[in-house]
Amino acid sequence: MNNSVTVIDNRTGKSYDFKILNGTRGPSVVDISSFYADTGMFTFDNGYTSTASCTSSITFIDGAKGELLYRGIKIEKLAEENSYLDVCYLLLNDALPSQEESKKFDLELRHRSFLHEELLELFKAFPSGSHPMATLSAAAAALSTFHFNHLDMCNESEYQTMARRIVAKMPTIAAFAYRHSIGASFIQPDITRSYTENFLYMMRAYPGGKMHVDPDGERSIKEIEIKALDTIFTLHADHEQNASTTSVRNVASTGAHPYVAISAGISALWGRAHGGANESVIKQLEMIGSVENVDAFISRAKDPEDEFRLMGFGHRVYKNFDPRARVLKNLQVQLQDELHLDSNLMQIASKIEEIALNDEYFVSRKLYPNIDFYSGVILTALKIPTSMFTPIFVIGRTVGWISQWIEFKKSKGTKIARPRQLYLGK
Numbered sequence: 001m002n003n004s005v006t007v008i009d010n011r012t013g014k015s016y017d018f019k020i021l022n023g024t025r026g027p028s029v030v031d032i033s034s035f036y037a038d039t040g041m042f043t044f045d046n047g048y049t050s051t052a053s054c055t056s057s058i059t060f061i062d063g064a065k066g067e068l069l070y071r072g073i074k075i076e077k078l079a080e081e082n083s084y085l086d087v088c089y090l091l092l093n094d095a096l097p098s099q100e101e102s103k104k105f106d107l108e109l110r111h112r113s114f115l116h117e118e119l120l121e122l123f124k125a126f127p128s129g130s131h132p133m134a135t136l137s138a139a140a141a142a143l144s145t146f147h148f149n150h151l152d153m154c155n156e157s158e159y160q161t162m163a164r165r166i167v168a169k170m171p172t173i174a175a176f177a178y179r180h181s182i183g184a185s186f187i188q189p190d191i192t193r194s195y196t197e198n199f200l201y202m203m204r205a206y207p208g209g210k211m212h213v214d215p216d217g218e219r220s221i222k223e224i225e226i227k228a229l230d231t232i233f234t235l236h237a238d239h240e241q242n243a244s245t246t247s248v249r250n251v252a253s254t255g256a257h258p259y260v261a262i263s264a265g266i267s268a269l270w271g272r273a274h275g276g277a278n279e280s281v282i283k284q285l286e287m288i289g290s291v292e293n294v295d296a297f298i299s300r301a302k303d304p305e306d307e308f309r310l311m312g313f314g315h316r317v318y319k320n321f322d323p324r325a326r327v328l329k330n331l332q333v334q335l336q337d338e339l340h341l342d343s344n345l346m347q348i349a350s351k352i353e354e355i356a357l358n359d360e361y362f363v364s365r366k367l368y369p370n371i372d373f374y375s376g377v378i379l380t381a382l383k384i385p386t387s388m389f390t391p392i393f394v395i396g397r398t399v400g401w402i403s404q405w406i407e408f409k410k411s412k413g414t415k416i417a418r419p420r421q422l423y424l425g426k
């Protein structure tokens with residue numbers, strides 16, 4: 001058979017043909033969906049390093065080239081030319097908005113940013129001091145209790161409303177989770193502010209929503225901070241079938257409510273091998289303490305007997321510079337210039353980067369700095385508390401998760417996600 005792969009079972013000499021499918025970009029895939037029926041065997045792929053779990057037309061990554069496209073548009077171009085909300089529109093609608101569509105979308109999200117008063121009680125039920133990621137996951141799931149009856153699982157316009165609603169509310173949920181974690185009263189959204197400014201406002205304002213009392217002081221919001229955070233949201237908006245998105249799709253495959261699928265995505269993102277790495281990067285830089293100690297920690301990262309890993313380095317897909325990291329590296333330089341930053345953490349980070357990019361261990365394993373290596377340093381420069389780094393990732397990624405959820409729902413012939421195992425027990 002042309003365009004197929006033949007598998008020969010050396011025990012019996014039997015051969016089996018499997019079709020090769022071609023995408024519009026990226027490697028071809030071998031369709032093994034009939035593998036078990038044909039051969040009586042399963043395939044084994046620890047951590048899915050060689051498995052495509054779905055078809056998708058949202059995001060494309062070329063890990064060897066270090067390229068990332070949302071709906072066919074390069075991430076660098078989107079980060080430079082578009083707002084995060086335009087990127088949300090693009091992911092949800094497969095086209096950038098016109099000026100009018102952009103305005104309408106923005107306005108709708110501003111109005112949808114409020115939370116039901118009864119949901120506020122949920123935040124208060126958690127001990128103050130709890131990590132905002134745990135609260136975020138619970139609050140996202142709880143949102144399904146407020147919007148369950150309105151969801152017609154067969155109606156696309158309801159999907160879209162449901163999507164815009166959670167994108168609009170996630171900054172409010174994140175800000176409330178943070179304020180509760182420090183024992184501060186909630187600041188309601190202000191619809192006169194843009195998406196990103198509003199989030200900073202809800203986090204930073206004094207009780208009663210007082211802001212701009214001291215424009216140069218700690219708690220005001222600078223234009224450059226809004227632009228930087230907006231870019232960070234854009235860079236995090238989607239990343240094809242990563243661990244959290246796969247969790248969302250797995251939950252979607254059982255037919256559960258989209259907001260509990262998002263809640264599962266948030267939980268998966270929290271781990272330090274995934275989105276939690278941005279928090280770990282800063283903790284690690286603080287642990288290293290000074291530029292003089294960098295060499296010793298690099299040696300630990302290279303020691304196979306030591307479990308220590310350099311946080312913010314390496315990626316399952318990128319075997320080249322993470323394109324998002326490149327955008328953030330430039331942003332870091334810009335912030336350093338405009339906000340006159342030259343912190344100890346930045347010096348340690350650039351020393352690590354310099355050594356790792358030239359060290360044989362990292363070079364031969366193609367371990368480059370990833371998005372989390374830079375985002376942590378930038379968020380610190382924006383005076384964002386460390387516990388909010390991963391929630392900020394959540395705000396950016398929610399649109400990606402929900403776009404993938406919609407795509408899953410609209411795809412024909414999807415099945416419940418149900419892998420098999422190689423049993424080694426009694």
Ligand code: ACO
Nearest residue numbers: 272273274275277301309310311312313314315316365370
């Ligand atoms: N520091 C030191 N060595 C590393 C690192 C690191 N950060 N990452 C990978 N390696 C080494 C491994 O020890 C292994 O070496 P070996 O071949 O001698 O055994 C080799 O590189 C391959 O590593 P794997 O763990 O097999 O790679 P995998 O693709 O499974 O893991 C991951 C990718 C989880 C991102 C890994 O690189 C890592 O743990 N990085 C640190 C955490 C991090 O930054 N996560 C954020 C990822 S980006 C994101 O989710 C937004």
